[in-house]
Amino acid sequence: MIPFRGRLSFRQYVKGKRHMFGVKVFKLCLKGGHIYNMMIYCGKTEPISDLVRNSVVMFLINDILENGRIFYTNNWYTSTTLARKLLEKSTHLIGTLRRNRKYTPKNIVNAKFKKGELLVLQTKDGISVMKWRDKRDVLFLSMLHMDTQNEVRHHQGQKKKQFAIIAYNSAKSFIDVSDQMSSYSSVIRRSIKWNRKVAVEVILGTSVINSL
Known part of the structure; x- marks a missing residue:
């Protein structure tokens, strides 16, 4: 969010952000916080739907498709519809x-688990929807993993965690690093x-971070 509280037709309010009012920017970040592409959300006349979310993702990654890359998205973007488009x-x-x-299997959503239990449903085209119980239920989608687990360090010792979740937790830090570096010296x-x-943020914020 680029903070702005003045009059603007596409000004957004996002609860939980440090700056709740402002211009919303979608980013595609690489390892280390490098911003590969970005898109300013200019508002829509219709409510936000899966089609809008999918179009945002496809716009950001349009020129780097067809190369077997892996993209990590949070739950605002992720859907089986988007997965099939990328496939x-x-x-x-x-x-x-x-x-x-939409199209998330109801039997996996409504399933009740004990801690450590896992349920995986996979489509014929290789899209896996998984539900894993840790401290709470974790629902996620992967096109690369089934039920593989790996041991990770925990404050209480070693702990088994799904490999898809480990990979996601590592990748989601890319955008956090970018925002953190930008916040140290705001322009x-x-x-x-x-x-x-917006211009100052792109020229003196994004470009400087990428140069570093």
Whole structure:
């Protein structure tokens, strides 16, 4: 979020963000926080749907498809519809999944587990929807993993965790590193128009981080 509280038709409110009001920017980040592509959300006349989420992802990664890459998305983007679109482009998807996302199997959503138990359902085209019980239920989608587990260090010792979750936790830090580096020395000032704020953020924020 690029903070802005003035009048703007596509100003967004996102609860939980440090700056709740402002211009929403979608980013595609690589390892180390490098920003590969970005897109400013300019608003829609219709409510946000799966089609909007899918179009955002396809826009950000359009020029690097067809190469067998792996993309990690949070539960706002992840869906079986997006997974099938990427599969057609020889691209893989891994991400957490919302319970109410369309086409998510109801039997896996409603399943009750004890801690450590896992249920995996896989389609004929290799898309796996998994539910794993840790401290709470974790629902996620993977096009590369089934039920493989790996041991990780825990404050109480060694602990087994699903390999898909380990990979996702590692990759989701890419965007966090980018935002963290940008926050150390913010170039945003209060008394400028929204378009100048966006321009300053892109020129002096994003470009400097990428150069580093």
